[in-house]
Amino acid sequence: MFLEIDDDFFQMTxxxxxxxxxxxxxxxxxxxxxxREYCENYGYVHEVIDELKDKIVYAHLHYNDANKYxxxxxxxxxxxxxxxxxxxxxxxxxRKTYLRLFNETKIEDFKLVNLELPPKKVFFxxxxxxxxxDNVQYLENLEFFKKIVQNxx
Numbered sequence: 001m002f003l004e005i006d007d008d009f010f011q012m013t014x015x016x017x018x019x020x021x022x023x024x025x026x027x028x029x030x031x032x033x034x035x036r037e038y039c040e041n042y043g044y045v046h047e048v049i050d051e052l053k054d055k056i057v058y059a060h061l062h063y064n065d066a067n068k069y070x071x072x073x074x075x076x077x078x079x080x081x082x083x084x085x086x087x088x089x090x091x092x093x094x095r096k097t098y099l100r101l102f103n104e105t106k107i108e109d110f111k112l113v114n115l116e117l118p119p120k121k122v123f124f125x126x127x128x129x130x131x132x133x134d135n136v137q138y139l140e141n142l143e144f145f146k147k148i149v150q151n152x153x
Contacts, residue, residue, distance in 0.1 A: 011057040014101065017078035017116070019045045021066040039067045042097045049101055056105035058112040061098070061145075065090075080116050081130045082137065083144045095148050102149070117141055 023044040032038045044067075049056070063081045086094055102108060117138055120131045132138045 010055075011106070012052055012055040013058040013060060014048065014052075014056045014105070014107075015060045016045070017060070017062055017064050017066070017080065019048050020064055021078045023067040041093060042067060045097055046100070049104060053105045056101070056107060057110045058114070059101060059107055060114050060116045062116040063094075079130050080118050080128055082117060082132050082141045083115075083148065084137075084141055085130070086148075091148070098149055115142065115145060 020042065023039050023042065026032075026044045026047075027035055027038050032043065037043075063083050063086050064079045065081075066078065102113075107113065117132045118128050120126060120128055120133045132141060
């Protein structure tokens, strides 16, 4: 339905957390072959990029591991985890996926990305237990994200 609306003013925000959280349910619903590989390689994220790349102008990015398969997990959440939580073994896969998102969509033209790193606490109440805790950690994550996409050592 989204693609049927042919209007330059009707564009899309790509939300990493939503797409990644939907990876396993989509793989199950569509009976994906190589299920675990599809999930662990951000298969649904790549399908969204393939199908909607001409409409994606903006992205909300953070880390979550909702695409990791475990038969025990009943509900997947869009945890807004810091980039510094990305396991080393995931780094290259996630880096390539981010770069593909930037380079193969209109994000390249518009240069709009929001790093969704909410504070852990709001008015002393813990809202996002896995989120960044202070400005120092936020700045560390900005630098870390920069290294991810620039492939710095």
